[in-house]
Amino acid sequence: MHRYRNRSGESGVVAYDIGKDSITIQFSGGDRYLYTERSAGADNIARMRALAEDGRGLSTFISQHIRQRYARKLN
Secondary structure (H helix, E strand, C coil): CEECCCCCCCCCEEEEEECCCEEEEEECCCCEEEEEHHHHCHHHHHHHHHHHHHCCCHHHHHHHHHCCCCCEECC
16 A cells, blocks of 8 residues: 555545556545446546545545445455
8 A cells, every 4th residue: 555645634545555447545544445447437546546646635536426436345
């Protein structure tokens, strides 16, 4: 997992891991979720990857656009 830079200082995301057609997000409470192109859509996964690498806006994007569209909870 890569540490999320959290440029705003207010994100609920702490880490992420980018896969071939997916992204895994770890939130501040410790929960990890796998989002795939199949569960959330290819365009959304591409946007989540870009936001993760930028370190800003990922938590907001998930809460506003993705919500519960994860493939599975990992822990």
